[in-house]
Amino acid sequence: MPIKTPFLGTANEFIARHIGPRDADVQAMLDLLGFADLEALSASVIPDSIKGTSVLEMGAGQSEADALAAIKAIASKNQLCKNYIGQGYYGTHTPSPILRNLLENPAWYTAYTPYQPEISQGRLEALLNFQTLISDLTGLPISNASLLDEGTAAAEAMTFCKRLSKNKASNAFFASRHCHPQTLDVLRTRAEPLGIEVVVGDEAEITDASAYFGALLQYPASNGDVFDYRELVARFHAANALVAVAADLLALTLLTPPGEFGADVAIGSAQRFGVPLGFGGPHAAYFATRDAFKRDMPGRLVGVSIDRHGKPALRLAMQTREQHIRREKATSNICTAQVLLANIASMYAVYHGPQGLTRIARRVHQLTAILAQGLAKLGHAVEQQSFFDTLTVASGSQTAELHAKARAAQINLREVDGGRLGLSLDETSSQADIEQLWALFTEGQALPDFAALAASIPSRLPTALLRQSAILSHPVFNRYHSETELMRYLRKLADKDLALDRSMIPLGSCTMKLNAASEMIPVTWAEFGNLHPFAPAEQSQGYQQLTDELEAMLCAATGYDAVSLQPNAGSQGEYAGLLAIRAYHHSRGDDQRDICLIPSSAHGTNPATANMAGMRVVVTACDARGNVDIADLRAKAGEHKDRLAALMITYPSTHGVFEEGIREICAIIHDNGGQVYIDGANMNAMVGLCAPGKFGGDVSHLNLHKTFCIPHGGGGPGVGPIGVKAHLAPFLPGHAQMERKIGAVSAAPFGSASILPITWMYIRMMGGAGLRRASQLAILNANYIARRLEEHYPVLYSGSNGLVAHECILDLRPLKDSSGISVDDVAKRLIDFGFHAPTMSFPVAGTLMIEPTESEAKEELDRFCDAMIRIREEIRAVESGELDREDNPLKNAPHTAAELVGEWTHPYGRELAVYPVASLVEAKYWPPVGRVDNVFGDRNLVCACPSIEAYQEA
Template sequence: MTQQHHQFQFRHIGPNASEQQEMLDYLGMASLAELMEKALPEAIHYRGASLLPEAISEDDALGRLHEIASKNRITQSFMGLGYYGTRTPGVIKRNVLENPSWYTAYTPYQPEISQGRLEALINYQTMVTELTGMKTSNASMLDESTAVVEAMMIAKRSAASESNVFFADSDLFPQTKALLEHRAEPLGIVIRYFDAANNQELDEECFGAVVQYPGASGRIVEFENLFAKVHEFGGLAIATADLMALTLITPPGEKGADVVCGTTQRFGIPMGFGGPHAGYLAVREKLERTMPGRLVGVSVDAEGAPAYRLTLQTREQHIRREKATSNICTAQVLLAVMAGMYAVYHGPKNLKAIALEIHHKTSALAKVLVEVGLELEHSHFFDTIRVLTPNANEFYEAARQKDLTMLLVDDEILGISVDESTSWHHLAELAAAFGARAPRGEDATDQLKSHRQSAYLEHPVFNTHHSETGMMRYLKRLADFDYALDRGMIPLGSCTMKLNSVTEMEAVTWPEFANLHPFAPAEDTQGYMELITELSSWLSDITGYEAVSLQPNAGSQGELAGLLAIRGYHRSRGDFQRSICLIPSSAHGTNAASAVLAGMDVVVVQCDEDGNVDFHDLTRNIAEAGDRLAALMITYPSTHGVYEEAVVEICDLVHSAGGQVYIDGANTNAVVGYAKFGDFGGDVSHLNLHKTFCIPHGGGGPGVGPVVARSHLQEFLPGHSMAQAELPKYGPVSGAPFGSASILPISWAYVQMMGNEGLMNATAVAVLSANYVAKKLADAFPLLYTGKNGLIAHEAIIDIRPLQNEAGVGNDDVAKRLIDYGFHAPTMSFPVSGTLMIEPTESEPKQEIDRFIDAMLAIRAEAQKVQDGDWPKDNNPLVNAPHTASQMAGEWDHPYTRQEAVYPAGAEPKGKYWPPVRRIDGAFGDRNLTCTCPPIESFITTPSRISSS
């Protein structure tokens, strides 16, 4: 048994034993065991044994991970297909990827305390729009293949054509083809393949067409006439393009593209056996409102100064639900920040130099291969060539002997992709495998077909921070603008912002995990296979399900994968009519969006006054659905933060009607060790490894959303034709076989270091902390929902609406005032408008929880002053929050003091967090849409001129 001082659970769990007992005493409980007995329904309480390994120390876990990593073989990859070797600048690796100021931040829904990462995302959007020649880019996607699917969906929504036909370039990456086919089928979309070099094959009306630019085979084709033909049909023209190539070749936006998408992986993001990577998506003018994902825009704050915010949020799932443009939620923000900073650090000249070096090396290699009589498939290319030879296998093996891995397309075709990490020595070794001489710089020729003439990245931000000192300081300045877990508590209900330990994070950047191609030969991936197998078995034990897929690279994609599994299961049994998905009114917005994308019809089930699924309304809807019932989606514990007593009965009701039960695993952190979805009635769930299992949120991504299921659904979980292990024959939901594989060591380390006892303690302390906060605040803020014995699960919903009615103080005012006290706000208006949902997690120390409670009580006392008439409703610290340092130095016309504004009672003066901007005007930003780096002059424009513009 590991001695206590080596047990990781005591590092992960914030309150120590004596503090836990203080909290328990306050609740009138003798122990954590009593608390969980009283909170959890008896019908779901799991009391069996666990198969999880015993907890090991942090040092032992790292030793074990080194042992696993050593089983991966890293070769120089020439495989391409959208995944390339790259060099992550050390200043970005150290100051972004490995910096908790960036990786522990939450999605920038509170823009006043997110100006740093919002600026970083504006840089990213500007980089994408200028390289692609498009008008507007979103703030990243999940990967290239899912971005192409989303582009297809934009075309379906926006095209003038009523056709269901979508044309896809036969030279698309194979993983993208598979994803398009799987995602199109439930929606009745017909995929037709064509040769993009021959627009005569575009021979029927379509709502859109996509070309790969350059193609998977490396070829560069001219496609202006092709796009014109698509437009004649009333469809949208889409290109999935390589941003590195676009520094040299004409961008699709200048060729008439409506949508351009792809990946930013080769902009400093390691291959990582498939991810995480930031996909990109950009559109022409007038398509902005159809875009999925998040969009960063420029607005103004209360003083008229420019400020960044997420814009056009009416497109998002929590508002539009089944009418949402997409189910995409997590958006790989951390990786988008890295890619954008790669462009900032290198600037346009060095980006072009990197691209030219790649092209010159490729063309030099091509020349020496032709010299020895080898035939190339295409004469125009950027970084990829295809060699036609009956000896493909022989040459492939010869290169493998030199630790070089090409793409074996088939027995007679070899693919070779050169990248930033390819050295002249690598090329010499590869040429020797073909019996050719070593390529030299003077062998390089220009094999591009379409040369770019337009300028790009001219904004000062891309032409300033090129020294390491300058870049380090720029990144530090932006990080200091933001609030992340390294500053203090982020009490977000539903999003579980808890410790992401350094030990868990450490292996992510190890070369053995970071530098492996997702389609590498199986013999090179044995370490990953071992880690994936172990983590999958542990998640199976934790959830009570037999089958696990780690492929979904976001919780929303896990939802979609689970619902597609249900669809596949019903159809395999001949139940083609089963299409109705019942979803409670309290559900996450992605639930409804995912159901629609899985070809289902959403029917909303009401909730009762206690926040539970309304059993009578559910019964009525099941009866009305009849044999059309496909599934019920519920979240457990519920989105209202309570353990529903009737969940087993609800599952039985759905099963007796022939339906399947999807249990949304967003709140799994409240049941780990105490209940198992698969045991009490679930057929399939997704988990959020970026919540329950400690992968950090990274400012809005990365995420992993594994789907776990009962054995009868196993054959319908995501498959992949290029996987190194046997997967189901069903279609994929991500570009890579195992999704964002390089961050799986984080969750592996968490489970391995916690063990079953540690995981159970984490669950119980999360429930303890939530109930402690709820009871402490109960007299000041009404608690909206409670469950058994008046207890809640892991999160508390407090009602701010009475305060709004009595004092004119809404939840937005409370959220912004918390910034002055040094806190991130809880979740606002979800799942009930006018409320705050608080989740302290098990990682927050009692001292920080008490500090938050004190701040909330002090805010309630301030609101009382407004109620009593001491402060006017339109001029008080709540409605004016947050307060900035510059505001303190200016004129003061408020009925409260500067001290009360920025150092309110109980706030800690030392280490004061100063928001860089005042409250931001959301409506202004939506009316005046600016989603790229604004001209530098806008930052010196007077407030009066801005506000009148």
């Protein structure tokens, strides 16, 4: 008789794959904390006042296979057409060794921002290559490590010019009408709250340069022209105005760079250096300037320093200068870069080298010249005399018909106006493409002879602007041109680094959780990667479905009524949120409301954002337990009730605690006419347990690169969408390609659209129950670490029941007095144990903030706790005199392999230095450099690859 077995159905194993602890481990941790189950723990952590506010109504999670099949069906609704739209976005070939060994490699995409330089030398070297690439091509001596997109880089350039221009009488910024339209839109958005007047016009018609404090020019122009700006730049300089130039990097391999014709700033996008279109992002922007302005440059800067052995070592230069740390005095809230994308662009340049890049540029230009000549033979006038890769065709009454014919042939041309259309070529263009384009214009005529034109076509670049200076002479750009060499170079760099693929990264406030492989797979599908952001809407129905569904998912997770996915970083989300509040007040005639209350514990981006949004920051106090001082808040809200615009508050608090009084706090603000902005940085503790849109928030930004699994990529990409209540929905970011045309905060309508599938996959696979369990496990893991370590290091803040939220702060300040050991020493000693340090000295100096996330197994939590306990034992040995107060494993950490085999002069043994616990013998991470000298690096600022001479000497 056959044995009958029940049908098991389709198993969804993903939840258990995402969450680290097994059931037995969960129970063991609960037993230590004294709780019977996760529900009891949650009930003790979440304040009674906000329990039951979660509106997470989602179905059960799907299996990985089912979710991938579902998103594949969505992707198939996107139409892959040939794009000649240009406008700052171009087809490109991502070299396969870069695709496989960098973009798809967790050693690169799971890395964190290189604040700990000793374990970040690989990604720092790749970023230094990027800075060198930008500096070489732009002809300006210093570049940052990337910005978010070309539009926001232009906006940063505008405020940069405002700060540094000697023409203090003017409040007007000139922007050429030849700039990309989306750049002008972002400029207008950024200028309005600051009272800057953006004057868009034709630079050839400027009669009085002294009317402006600065100017933005496009090179080549958006419509294709290559203008000689030398005389114009000189006139602006004579009027004490600064000049920024938005320049195309590929064109700069052939054209005189902006720095050589007098530009003060060069900005632009590195997208066409191997980064897919991705419906608009993520892409790395760049910002380069003169050496005299380097300390005012926005964003991050990689510099060359030395380690404690005197050997070269890289670090983030002027790290404490990061603009967002300057709080209400900040001039920018940018606290991220597009590191993963900048590294792709830098490796694209490394792989192709100067000759390869120049060859690509010449080929693109030659094809464009052939296209132009052929169009002329067909009787169609091209407006440009000089151009690089873009043409504007006077198509007259045939314009609409030509667009229709093109789309029928799955071709997208640029829509200029009713009588003109645009064509931009790129490295993916071919002879067949040119002939297909000609066929649109033939009207029965024979196609021009491509070969004959190619044999005799002259350059259409202006002779006076041909580049004379060399590019990319550094050895790094002249060696790794075979796939074998590049593969090994990428491996060598990755081996220097510590990323999530090696160990837990316990960064409080930064949520370094698992970026599951199944979430990452759709990112590199052509159906998501090869769409132009300004393609006709009917071609992006897959993206439309994806974004509609993702917005609904995020509304369900937060309790808000509407979501915008446009902000492409948490900083941009904050900014868009405050702009929505500002616009709401103005719509009601409350233009005077400009006071933003911010607790003293807030992240530095909050006051920076308020400043950028034209608001005045008033700081409110926190009590001894780290909570908002409600009495002080009430007093200041009342004092400023006629001008109160908003409160910015992080929940759970920056101190890692669910504040009991959050409903009362929100009510105080509302009673005084303000709006409540709840920073969603700590949403990892709330999804499925409580919802900010239901307990008093009017708007929140979400860090999809934290709570919702988009990887950090070494410091970017990020996505920072905002959720709002219904009354703020009309004031969400707009875009020329969307129904609401004004108010763009990013260059593309959906920001970093091509990485949104990651979050869609995560939420779809987890389902409502899985997301809730993830939050509970994040809280459990944090409390387990706090309980294991509290007898060794005081836990600085906790809730009324002695529990923390999803992160805890360890107070190391007493150790400085008792032993001389600093929080820096503990952070560097953790490297010897194979761990990235927790967040240092934020939000309280001399502390470590730890967030384990739900994705770490109990075994890894215990390994980290054992390391921290062993470090405390070493500190006790210093306190007792058993270890020397100055020459000890903590002061000298981290220890390198080179040091181990050299002359050993320390009073402690080699084994204690590098194998402090037995488990390291089996799997040891060796830091490539010793402790980096920050002061030396800032005093001797070098932010590009060393010269060939220095390289040869080394």
